Amino acid sequence: MxxxxxxxxxxxxxxxxxxxxxxxxxxxxxxxxxTAEEAAHALERLRENSRKWAEEDAAED
Incomplete structure (x- = not known):
C-alpha cells in the first residue's frame, strides 16, 4: 500500500x-x-539520477 x-x-x-x-x-x-532525512538529501538524489540518465542516453546513441 x-x-x-x-x-x-x-x-x-x-x-x-x-x-x-x-x-x-x-x-x-x-x-x-x-523521511525528513531523505528529503534533506533530495538535491543529491536528483543530481545522481540526472547523471545516470545522461549516461544511459549517451550509451544509447
Missing part, C-alpha cells in the same frame, strides 16, 4: 527546506520522501 503523499516529506526547491505534507506549490516541491 502506498503512503498518502500529503503526509510524506518534500524538499522545497525554492527555499531549500524540508516540508511535511503539502505546504508549498507543487512546482516548488521535489518528492515525496518517506
Amino acid at each position: 502506498t503512503e498518502d503523499p500529503s503526509t510524506q516529506y518534500w524538499y522545497n526547491l525554492k527555499t531549500g527546506q524540508v516540508e511535511h505534507g503539502y505546504q508549498s506549490p507543487s512546482v516548488d516541491r521535489a518528492g515525496p520522501f518517506n
Whole structure:
C-alpha cells in the first residue's frame, strides 16, 4: 500500500527546506520522501539520477 503523499516529506526547491505534507506549490516541491532525512538529501538524489540518465542516453546513441 502506498503512503498518502500529503503526509510524506518534500524538499522545497525554492527555499531549500524540508516540508511535511503539502505546504508549498507543487512546482516548488521535489518528492515525496518517506523521511525528513531523505528529503534533506533530495538535491543529491536528483543530481545522481540526472547523471545516470545522461549516461544511459549517451550509451544509447
